[in-house]
Amino acid sequence: MPAAASEINFSDLSNKPADSVRKLQESPNQTLLVHRRGDEEDLVLTTVSRAEEVREVVSTTTTLFIALMQQHADVRELVTDVMPRAFPWVRFLPREDMQAFAVELVETLEAANSLGAPAPVTRLIAEWQHTAEVYADPRLLDILRQSGEDLGDVPAPGAATA
Structure with a gap:
């Protein structure tokens, strides 16, 4: 605000x-x-007119960004190169994950824009940020990379266990 x-x-x-x-x-x-x-x-x-203006700006910007990303591989590389300016935490991701984030972001932006629902975009960004947090912590990354036995589903907090 x-x-x-x-x-x-x-x-x-x-x-x-x-x-x-x-x-x-x-x-x-x-x-x-x-x-x-x-x-x-x-x-x-x-006001309704202000809300419609904001929605139009977001929709137009999203559509333009998607079109640029889909137009040429050089644009996708450029977006990957500038991602740290918008999301500084992506510096902790391996380059291939940074590229995967960029592709997934574009796909999610397109789908969310078609619904007028920003929540999927903010959820995706939060999920990738958590992934970067794991890469930023070598000790945690090492723990998660260890092979181990799958112990199955984790019960919801407060759920009765058998």
Whole structure:
């Protein structure tokens, strides 16, 4: 959320809705950060037109990126070379894994864009980041590379064991 966003408390939204809408309309980026109490996650209030603009920008950028990646192998190599600027932690991945991440990212971006759902992209990035964390820790990497017996499924926390 940009620092320039207007802010209100949730109680102001419910007690003074007209003032809250006015503040939203006067906001330079048409967004309003709504603070909630305690452990509740804050909210972002925006206009439909602003949300559609953001969606269009994300969709267009994603489509352009996908087209570039699919156009030529040199572009894929270039993206792999610049990945550390966007994701510094990829430096811990072997080059072939960095390339695999780039390909999987493009595929997931395309699928997520078609649904208008960013969650698969953020999940994929988190999964690859965890992989990089393993490569960054030589002791952990050594442990995970050891061969051993598969002990089967791990029960969910709190589940009864036989």
